[in-house]
Amino acid sequence: MAVCVVGTGAIGQTVIDALRDSVVPHVSLTAVLDSRSSPEESAAAFDAADIVVEAATVDAARTVLPDVVKRGKDIVVCSCGVFADRGFDMESFGSGPSRVLLPTGAIGGFDVLAAATRAGSRDARLTHTTIKRPSALGIEERLDAERTVFRGSAREAALAFPRTSNSSVALALATLGLDRVEVVVVADPDATSTRHVVEWESPLGRYELTFENAIDPASSGRTSSITAWSVIEVLAALPLGIGPGAVVLGPPYRS
Amino acid sequence: MAVCVVGTGAIGQTVIDALRDSVVPHVSLTAVLDSRSSPEESAAAFDAADIVVEAATVDAARTVLPDVVKRGKDIVVCSCGVFADRGFDMESFGSGPSRVLLPTGAIGGFDVLAAATRAGSRDARLTHTTIKRPSALGIEERLDAERTVFRGSAREAALAFPRTSNSSVALALATLGLDRVEVVVVADPDATSTRHVVEWESPLGRYELTFENAIDPASSGRTSSITAWSVIEVLAALPLGIGPGAVVLGPPYRS
Numbered sequence: 001m002a003v004c005v006v007g008t009g010a011i012g013q014t015v016i017d018a019l020r021d022s023v024v025p026h027v028s029l030t031a032v033l034d035s036r037s038s039p040e041e042s043a044a045a046f047d048a049a050d051i052v053v054e055a056a057t058v059d060a061a062r063t064v065l066p067d068v069v070k071r072g073k074d075i076v077v078c079s080c081g082v083f084a085d086r087g088f089d090m091e092s093f094g095s096g097p098s099r100v101l102l103p104t105g106a107i108g109g110f111d112v113l114a115a116a117t118r119a120g121s122r123d124a125r126l127t128h129t130t131i132k133r134p135s136a137l138g139i140e141e142r143l144d145a146e147r148t149v150f151r152g153s154a155r156e157a158a159l160a161f162p163r164t165s166n167s168s169v170a171l172a173l174a175t176l177g178l179d180r181v182e183v184v185v186v187a188d189p190d191a192t193s194t195r196h197v198v199e200w201e202s203p204l205g206r207y208e209l210t211f212e213n214a215i216d217p218a219s220s221g222r223t224s225s226i227t228a229w230s231v232i233e234v235l236a237a238l239p240l241g242i243g244p245g246a247v248v249l250g251p252p253y254r255s
Numbered sequence: 256m257a258v259c260v261v262g263t264g265a266i267g268q269t270v271i272d273a274l275r276d277s278v279v280p281h282v283s284l285t286a287v288l289d290s291r292s293s294p295e296e297s298a299a300a301f302d303a304a305d306i307v308v309e310a311a312t313v314d315a316a317r318t319v320l321p322d323v324v325k326r327g328k329d330i331v332v333c334s335c336g337v338f339a340d341r342g343f344d345m346e347s348f349g350s351g352p353s354r355v356l357l358p359t360g361a362i363g364g365f366d367v368l369a370a371a372t373r374a375g376s377r378d379a380r381l382t383h384t385t386i387k388r389p390s391a392l393g394i395e396e397r398l399d400a401e402r403t404v405f406r407g408s409a410r411e412a413a414l415a416f417p418r419t420s421n422s423s424v425a426l427a428l429a430t431l432g433l434d435r436v437e438v439v440v441v442a443d444p445d446a447t448s449t450r451h452v453v454e455w456e457s458p459l460g461r462y463e464l465t466f467e468n469a470i471d472p473a474s475s476g477r478t479s480s481i482t483a484w485s486v487i488e489v490l491a492a493l494p495l496g497i498g499p500g501a502v503v504l505g506p507p508y509r510s
Contacts (some may be wrong), residue, residue: 023373084506091362093504099495102502106365109464111500112363115488118278118480174502184410193460202478205448205468209364212461226371233370234501240354245366245431245500247357249338249348 001239004031004049006042006064007045007056009199010219011078014161014228015053015235024232026239032244035060046071053231058082058162069098076101077228081171084158102174103230104244105167106223107196109209110174112246116204117175124202126175127182128154128168131195134187136221137164143189150185163222177197194224256494259286261297261319262311264368265474266333270490271482279487281494283354290315301326306493308486311419313337324353331356331489333482335424339413339433343426357429359499361478362451364399365429371459372430379457380381381431383409383423384438384439387451391476392395392419398444405440412438418477425455 003019005012006073012032019029027107031045035056046052046067051074054064062080068075080102094101104110107128117124134143138161154172158165164185172181192211200207213224230244237243258266258274267287274284286300290311301307301322304354306329309319317333323330333454335357348355359365362383372379389398393416405415409427413420419440448467455462468479485499492498 005292026462035327053439063299070492085381099497101497102504104370108367108462108500109364110502111359111366111488112466112481115359115363115484117486118486118491171478172503173504178358202387204484205471207363207465208387210463211460212457214461226367229370229374229459230367233366233373234497235499237371238502241496242354242356242489243497243500244369244494245359245363245498246492248426249355249357249428 001027001050002030002048003027003051003053003235004033004045005029005053005055006033006092007054008032009055010216010223011228011231012053013056014219014225015055015215015231018232023237027235042067046073049073051076051235053235054078055231065100069074069093069100072097074099076103076231077168078103078105078231080105080166081158082164083168083173084155090093099232102170103234105227105230105251106213107167107171107198107209107211109198110171112207113120113142113171113200114174116200116202116207117166119204120202121176124200125174126171126180127184127199128171129184129186129197131186131188131191132164133191133221134189136194137161137185137187139187146186146188146190148184149187150183152183154178154181154183157185161185180218184246191210257285257303257305258282258490259288259310260284260308260310261288261302261315262309263287263289263405264307264310265471265478266483266486267310268473269390269480270310271488273487279491290427292485298323301358302330303437304328308332308490309333310486318449320355324348324355327352329354329356331358331359331486333358333486335360335422336417336427338414338424339410339420356489358489359383359426360425360482360485361468362422362453362464363448364462365426366463368426368430371455371457371462374400376431379431379455381435382437382439383385383426384425384441385419385440385450386441386446387419388446388476389444390444392416392440392442394442398442401441401443401445403430403439404440404442407438409433409438410437412440412478416440422451466505
C-alpha cells in the first residue's frame with residue numbers, strides 16, 4: 001500500500017519516520033508534500049498513492065480532500081475541523097469510491113462509543129472536555145487558575161478552536177454527530193500535559209475515558225504524541241480490512 | 256456478507272435480532288447454530304457463510320474455531336478465553352486465509368491502546384480491573400464488603416475465570432500480550448452493574464478508562480449488553496474495510 005503524506009509538522013513527521021522505519025507491514029511511503037509543493041507535484045503524488053494522509057491544516061485539507069477524492073483514492077484526514085464547516089458537502093463522500101478516514105487523534109474509545117451509539121442514541125449524552133495550557137489554546141493572557149474558555153457543540157468548537165477540535169469532530173462523527181456532542185475547553189496554567197475527558201451516558205452504560213497525553217516536543221506544545229500514532233494505526237489496519245478497534249489474528253486482507 | 260451465528264445465549268440472541276432487524280447495512284443472517292445442531296448442519300452453515308460469529312462457550316470455541324478456519328472463512332470469537340490455553344496453537348492463524356477477529360466485548364479503547372502499544376511498549380503498563388457482584392463471579396459465599404478475588408496475568412485470569420475474562424484476553428492480544436497485562440477481579444456485594452477500569456501508562460501518556468455497563472437481563476447477571484453490540488460493530492466494520500476505531504465517510508470496501 002503506497003502512502004503519500006501531506007504536511008511535515010509534528011504529526012506528519014512522525015508518520016513519515018515510522019513509515020521509513022517500516023513500522024507498519026505492507027505499507028510504504030511513496031511521497032511527501034508540503035506547502036511548497038507545486039500542483040503538478042501534488043497531482044503526480046496523489047496519482048501514485050493508494051492512500052493520502054492529510055496532516056497539515058484545515059485550510060490545506062479544504063484543497064487536498066476534494067483533489068484526492070476526485071481521483072478515487074482513500075484519504076486519512078487529521079484536520080477534521082474541515083468537516084465542521086457548514087459549506088462543506090460531507091454527504092458527497094458517501095458515494096465513493098474513495099473512503100475518507102478520520103483517526104481517533106488525541107483520544108480513543110471510538111470502538112465502544114460507536115457500538116453504544118448503534119445500540120441506541122436517542123437517550124445518549126456525550127461530552128468531550130479538553131484541558132490544555134493557555135498558550136496551547138492561543139491565550140496570551142496570564143491566568144491564575146483554570147478557566148472554562150468554551151462550551152458548545154463539536155461543530156461550534158471546530159469553528160472557535162480549529163487546531164484543538166480535530167478529535168472532537170472525529171468523535172462526533174463516530175457517534176452522535178457534530179451538533180449533539182458537547183465540547184468543553186479549559187485553559188489550565190498549571191497543565192504540564194494535555195488532558196481529555198470523554199463522558200458517555202446512555203441506557204447501555206456510563207463511560208468515563210481520561211486521556212493524559214505527552215506532548216510532541218516538535219509541536220510548540222500543541223500536539224499530543226499519540227495523535228500521529230493514531231494515524232499509523234489506521235494505516236496498519238487497512239491491509240487487515242478491519243480495526244484498529246478490533247483484534248485481528250490472521251493475514252492481510254485479500255483484496 | 257452472509258453471517259452464521261453460533262450460540263443463542265444473551266450475546267448471540269442480540270446479534271441475531273439486530274441482523275434480522277437489518278441494523279447493519281450489507282450484512283445478513285444466513286444461519287443460527289446451537290449446541291443441538293448436528294455436525295452436518297454446522298458444516299453446511301459454515302460453508303454458506305462469509306463469516307461466523309462464535310457466541311457460545313470456550314469449549315464450543317475449541318471446536319468451532321478450527322472448523323471455520325479450515326474452510327478459509329472469517330470468524331468473530333466472543334469466547335476469547337480459548338486463546339489463553341497454552342495448548343492452543345495461536346500462531347497457526349497468522350497464515351490465513353481466515354481472519355480471526357476479537358471484538359472489544361465489555362470494554363473499549365483498543366484503538367488508542369493499540370496505537371500507544373505500537374508507539375512503544377517496553378516501558379508500558381496495563382491493568383484491567385473488573386468489579387462484579389459475587390454471584391456473577393460464581394461466588395456463593397455471602398460477602399460483607401468488596402474483596403479482590405484474583406490478581407494475575409490475563410492468561411491466568413482466563414484460566415481462573417473463563418466467563419469473565421474474555422475482554423481481558425482481547426485487550427491483551429490488542430496490546431501487550433497475555434502475559435504482560437495485569438488483571439484484577441473484585442467481588443462487590445453492592446454492585447448493581449459491572450464496572451471495568453482499564454489503566455495504561457507509558458511515556459506517551461496515561462489513560463484511565465472506566466466502563467460501567469448495564470447488564471443484559473437474559474444473561475443471569477453475567478453479560479454486559481454492550482458486548483453483543485461490540486460484535487455487531489465488527490460486522491458493520493467489515494464491509495467498510497476499516498474500523499470500528501476509525502470513522503469512515505465513504506462507501507463499502509470494494510472487494
